[in-house]
Amino acid sequence: MGLFDRFKTIREVHGAVKACGADPFGVKMDRIVSATEAVIEGRPTILCGSNNYLGLTFDADCVGAAQRATQEFGTGTTGSRIANGSYSCHKSLEIDLADFYGKKHCMVFTTGYQANLGAISTLVGPGDFVIIDADSHASIYDACKLGSATVIRFRHNDPVDLDKRLQRIANEPGNKLVVVEGIYSMLGDHAPLKEFVAVKKKHGAYLLVDEAHSMGVMGKTGRGLLEQEGVDADVDFVTGTFSKSMGAIGGFLVSDHPDFEILRVACRPYMFTASMPPSLVASVRASLAKLRAHPELMVRLWRNVDTLYHGLEAAGFKLGRQKGPVVALHINDPALAARAWHGLLQYGVYVNLALPPATPSGTALLRCSVCAAHTTEQLQRVTDVITKVGLELGIIRDVSVRIAAAE
Amino acid sequence: MGTAAIQSSLALTRDGIFVEIARLLERFRAGESAITSETVIAEDLTMDSLQVMDLMMELEDRFDVSIPLNLVPEIATVGQLADTIYASKTGA
Numbered sequence: 178m179g180l181f182d183r184f185k186t187i188r189e190v191h192g193a194v195k196a197c198g199a200d201p202f203g204v205k206m207d208r209i210v211s212a213t214e215a216v217i218e219g220r221p222t223i224l225c226g227s228n229n230y231l232g233l234t235f236d237a238d239c240v241g242a243a244q245r246a247t248q249e250f251g252t253g254t255t256g257s258r259i260a261n262g263s264y265s266c267h268k269s270l271e272i273d274l275a276d277f278y279g280k281k282h283c284m285v286f287t288t289g290y291q292a293n294l295g296a297i298s299t300l301v302g303p304g305d306f307v308i309i310d311a312d313s314h315a316s317i318y319d320a321c322k323l324g325s326a327t328v329i330r331f332r333h334n335d336p337v338d339l340d341k342r343l344q345r346i347a348n349e350p351g352n353k354l355v356v357v358e359g360i361y362s363m364l365g366d367h368a369p370l371k372e373f374v375a376v377k378k379k380h381g382a383y384l385l386v387d388e389a390h391s392m393g394v395m396g397k398t399g400r401g402l403l404e405q406e407g408v409d410a411d412v413d414f415v416t417g418t419f420s421k422s423m424g425a426i427g428g429f430l431v432s433d434h435p436d437f438e439i440l441r442v443a444c445r446p447y448m449f450t451a452s453m454p455p456s457l458v459a460s461v462r463a464s465l466a467k468l469r470a471h472p473e474l475m476v477r478l479w480r481n482v483d484t485l486y487h488g489l490e491a492a493g494f495k496l497g498r499q500k501g502p503v504v505a506l507h508i509n510d511p512a513l514a515a516r517a518w519h520g521l522l523q524y525g526v527y528v529n530l531a532l533p534p535a536t537p538s539g540t541a542l543l544r545c546s547v548c549a550a551h552t553t554e555q556l557q558r559v560t561d562v563i564t565k566v567g568l569e570l571g572i573i574r575d576v577s578v579r580i581a582a583a584e
Numbered sequence: 585m586g587t588a589a590i591q592s593s594l595a596l597t598r599d600g601i602f603v604e605i606a607r608l609l610e611r612f613r614a615g616e617s618a619i620t621s622e623t624v625i626a627e628d629l630t631m632d633s634l635q636v637m638d639l640m641m642e643l644e645d646r647f648d649v650s651i652p653l654n655l656v657p658e659i660a661t662v663g664q665l666a667d668t669i670y671a672s673k674t675g676a
Contacts (some may be wrong), residue, residue: 328653
């Protein structure tokens with residue numbers, strides 16, 4: 178058997194997807210014009226799938242901070258925090274984040290993926306339990322594989338189901354860590370966090386919330402779902418990423434746990450990789466400062482969410498139930514979804530194509546993400562193009578036909 | 585016979601557990617071949633890895649046991665699955 182023979186099925190599925198006319202997993206952006214525009218295959222394209230929720234990637238203060246840090250500290254750290262030393266800026270960013278979340282401790286990781294990988298694989302060990310939502314991000318599943326705790330999966334966003342599964346292991350002596358996400362990246366739905374907090378308290382479990390898609394998006398000051406639900410103090414650990422609303426790359430873990438600092442010499446995905454480069458640390462600090470000084474960025478984001486969500490809803494698309502900056506269009510047939518995705522690209526609109534098994538319950542999704550920097554005109558154009566393609570491919574029916582059918 | 589009655593009558597024996605699993609797997613049967621203890625879950629049935637995880641969840645509820653994800657890679661056949669659940673039920 179050849180080295181890559183076991184990827185036969187993946188190769189076949191990928192081949193079938195590419196038959197739509199382009200490779201959704203190999204899009205090449207020739208030029209990035211702004212937070213909301215790029216040039217793809219020579220065409221000016223509106224970016225509506227970049228998770229760039231606050232639109233800070235081209236913010237003059239953030240870019241300036243990154244440039245100055247590069248001049249002052251160089252292009253990279255060339256090593257890990259434990260072996261090669263922390264730069265003062267790493268510590269400053271950790272202090273900023275701890276302060277933002279009102280927690281005592283913070284660790285910064287090189288990516289958000291590594292933050293989940295490191296936190297979840299290290300917080301619980303042999304004899305312990307990690308209880309994860311069935312629709313968890315790949316980084317959470319991979320963390321479970323890396324760690325040595327016993328892994329239990331509960332039904333997506335279902336506190337009753339979590340309660341039942343914790344009850345089954347109630348007499349087991351190990352620690353229990355429940356892991357949920359603020360906003361789920363595929364459907365854009367969010368966790369019933371108050372209910373989860375009640376269940377974790379009942380069973381004496383710890384709760385970790387991944388706020389990757391909700392930081393800078395939800396809550397009065399942008400701390401995420403835990404702030405919106407008023408459960409800051411009941412969440413034991415928060416992870417997140419700098420690659421969405423913060424417009425860079427990197428990840429973090431914050432907590433009030435008194436023994437937190439031991440993680441720095443126990444957490445392998447923190448210890449054995451090079452640390453964030455100074456330029457990114459500086460731009461993230463500038464982005465966080467911007468969010469704290471200008472919460473109206475989130476107001477603009479949610480106004481744009483309303484525009485896109487209601488526009489697509491009115492056109493007749495089946496959308497995710499909970500409105501938010503991830504707007505997912507359900508399309509039952511993956512091949513049809515791929516053709517629609519390619520059609521949008523040809524009309525100059527970039528969204529994400531999400532296919533099973535990355536999506537829940539075998540659905541294919543055209544996944545849009547909204548940006549605070551989108552103009553009303555851009556969102557109107559996106560809505561018009563998606564509607565046009567949806568009609569051409571028979572995904573939706575003309576409004577007049579639908580009204581006639583309903584009467 | 586209701587679900588609860590099925591559970592109480594079948595849950596205690598290893599063969600009873602097998603019969604119930606085979607019944608749940610019926611929808612994933614490929615072609616005419618019957619489901620036996622030797623049926624390989626990942627190869628002989630029409631299930632992808634996500635469906636296997638969802639099946640485990642369904643079985644956890646059917647038999648009121650925990651089947652940790654860590655165990656799943658070690659469960660190749662339907663017979664081994666029945667053994668795993670039987671061991672969990674009886675504390676073996």
